[in-house]
Amino acid sequence: MASHRRPSQSGLTQSTRVTVLSAAAATAAAALGATPAGADPAGAPTATQATVDRLFEQAEKATERFNKANERAETLREEVGQARDRTARGQERLNRMRGVIGQLAGAQYRSGGMDPAVSLLLSENPDSYLDKAAALDRIGVFHTGRVHALTEAQRRLGQERTEATRKLAELEQTRAVVSRYKRAVEHKLAEARRLLNALPQAERAEFDRASRGGREEMPEMSGAMPASSRAAAAVLAARNAVGKPYVWGANGPSGFDCSGLMQWSYGQAGVSLPRTSQAQRSAGRRVSLDEAQPGDLVTYRDDASHVGMYMGNGQVVHAPYPGAPVRYDPVGMMPISAVTRV
Template sequence: MASHRRPVSSGLDRGTRVTVLSAAAAAATAAAAMSGAPASAAPEEPADSARARVDRLFEEAEQATERFNKAGERAGRLRAEVRQVQEAVARGQQRINTMRGVLGSYAGAQYRAGGVDPSVELMLSEDPDGYLEKASALDRLTSRQADRLDELREAQRKLAQQRAEGSRKLAELERLRSDVARHKRSVTAKLAAARRLLNEMPSEERAAFERANRSSGRAGALPEISGGGAPSGRAAAAVMAARAAVGRPYVWGATGPSGFDCSGLMVWSYRQAGVALPRTSQAQRHAGHQVPLSEARPGDLITYRSDASHVGMYVGNGQVVHAPYPGAPVRYDPVGMMPVSGVTRV
């Protein structure tokens, strides 16, 4: 984690700094003597502050993970669109080449037929009727050539549009690749900082952090949740899949089956039921119709925080299954572990 200590101002020379620091030390000593505290004692950071920093880092990492997933999902769609445009451009170019060949044949036929002035050729012809038929056919050929020429121009215009669209999509794809890499760096840095803070905590404080994340004390403010089973067969199948994933590790950006992030677990669980969910928790919040928390039933998606940056699956008895954060496996937790932002029935 980068240091946040401020450098000493270059506007003070060494002597001035020593004087200022000595005065500050003397003042601190006097204050300590008045209060009865030892002058050398430095204030310790409260354990609650360390836990709050870890919580904040995990929350920020989860938000960055959602941005990473969203950018990756968009990049995947763009790659498919770019392939389609490239295939359309290739087909369009092949069609233009064929049309040019046909027009070349028409031009050759005109050249061969139009070597002599038509009135002179008519007078010299031994078969005027045959000549007139030939001239009529040539007129039809000229008309068809004009139509083909119009088609060629339209095909060229369309091809130019497709190429421009392909260039635009490729440029957007490159931007998204940069976004994905940036979000990945952000997630990695925040998770590393959170893990360092956790590792520095004494075992008792770390256990307290875990207990705090399992039971936030908000459950008392939640409405009574009605009982009942899953509202559909696919919801029941998704619940079975989510339960089967309990114990597997949190892996950010993963959709299983060996590891999951929060929204990835929902994607995988419903995929086992034959249902395709969007990749991010924000999008999953709108993947069905909203129901009150008091009417939640197994299989419903519970999104958390005001930005819906976390999601779990309600499995009944006031519990959700979710992938909490790195280092904590997929597990059951109280539905009120965080502020609920929405309940979605798929």
Template sequence: MVSHRRSTQSGFTRGVRVTVVSAAAATAAATLTAAPASADPKETRESAKAAVDRLYEEAERATERFNEAGERVDRLRGEADRALDATARGQDRVNRMRDELGAMAGAQYRTGAIDPSLALLLSGDPDTYLERAAALDRAGARQAITLNKLRHAQRTMAQNRAEATRALSDLEHSRTAVARHKRAVEGKLREARRLLASLPAQDRASFDRSSRSGRDAAPDLSGLGPASGRAMSAVAAVHQALGRPYVWGANGPSGFDCSGLMQWAYAQAGVSLPRTSQAQRYAGRMVPLSQAQPGDLVAYRADASHIGMYVGNGQVIHAPYPGAAVRYDPVGMMPVSSVTRI
């Protein structure tokens, strides 16, 4: 189908400057740079590690807000495109009907400008006149129908224009939100990298496995298989992603954030999941953790700001945070808020 609308500007605002630094980061920075000489180095390192963990959590929440805003941008862009196309098609219809009405008016002027009763008296051929009069009546009826259609088309076009204006305005606001969340993520990640760089090399090396790898007791579910064929396919896909890097805002195939990995893995199984971890937790049927089966989605924290896939043996596969590749971790690495069966 040929589009009648003019092209619209798309894409996110470029050159976004990083300006956001969290209170947690500022506190941690002060701890590292202003700690008294008598401070215990171990406590200082532990507080720095804790601050990095908090920054990663905050960045993850901002990433999910970024994903949500990006999803809204895509939806609003589609709405705006459809409204603009409908407006353009409506304008074409209005133009055609106006041309048709103009042609009718011209024909009536040429053949029926004289008073009908006088024209009948003056006519040398009453039968021909009556035929013409009937034709004029039919033309008048067609004109009335066309006028009604024109009015309806004009109302519809005005509505489409209003919808396009609203969608474009919302689109611009959502693009602004995307940029804002992008700044928040980048600011927190930049500060986390700075704090990590301040740690001794051996502490940096140990941080990767200690972060988000708690050893809370996990249910013994080693004998359970996937709940469905699509879950089995998703588990196979998520295993293929092991070792690929965490990339915030990415949903594969070369890099992932936590919810992007879940979306990609289930897409390989032919299942379309929402983009954010908060929406993914409601994409299926919730089950108790004690009944988790491979392929189930495990959401973490009360706000479901992190998510992974249960793969059996008390383990999940997930994209942990920037700098850590997709990997296995215990299902109880963080507080579990829900388990969802797709």
């Protein structure tokens, strides 16, 4: 699979690298013997096209941060609910224990007076009972184990309440982060749409053709086989998603962002993947690009802000960006961060 080896990036900086969209536009134009509308003869993108490409990339990175924060918020919502349930059960248990002690106190009162130890247990703050009772030398009224049980129940209840309060505060903070990233994505996408709508019709049409320059037909597998039955099932699911729209923050089945497509595809194989491309990079065993097999996850850029699924013959399937449906593209379409076998 030497043909899949990532080309050298030496001497090529981010600011000078031609984007996938613009390169596709230039290639298509070259095949027709013409210069793309709005581009210089060397095939470089116009300032507007480059800005739109950059906004799409920034929106994708913000989308992954949104996904990560949203995933954390979902986890916290579950944990807050569980903490509240534990607190409620702890309060019920404490109430039952104090009820038993109250009955005993009533019996003592009717028989001639309440023991000071019982009074302490029924006080608002029974946590210090053992120390006080030892000083009063009155602990013999109760079995020591019952005293410890009540005190321990009170301590656990306090811990559960503290934990529930902490998680609730973290949940509120996470919700604010989710909203901030959502606004960032929406702002980037709205600005990109505004710039695209301002382009001359011919240039906009050229850009649209370039943005859909990937393949929608299944690539030739050339004998490549998935590494496992679950990878084979995920590959089949990803193929069936080809042509579905890119929808930021979506994980199927009618639309996807890049990591959502991977999560959904492996979900059809019974495998639970993390929600973000950064986490998916570490969701299995790293392999080299030369070893890539269908079903392997290919993450891109240093921050792993984009992900696709290797399909064989030097192709990945992925959800590229708004306006471009799920499709096949060359595995080396942008700098590769890692290849991960799930």
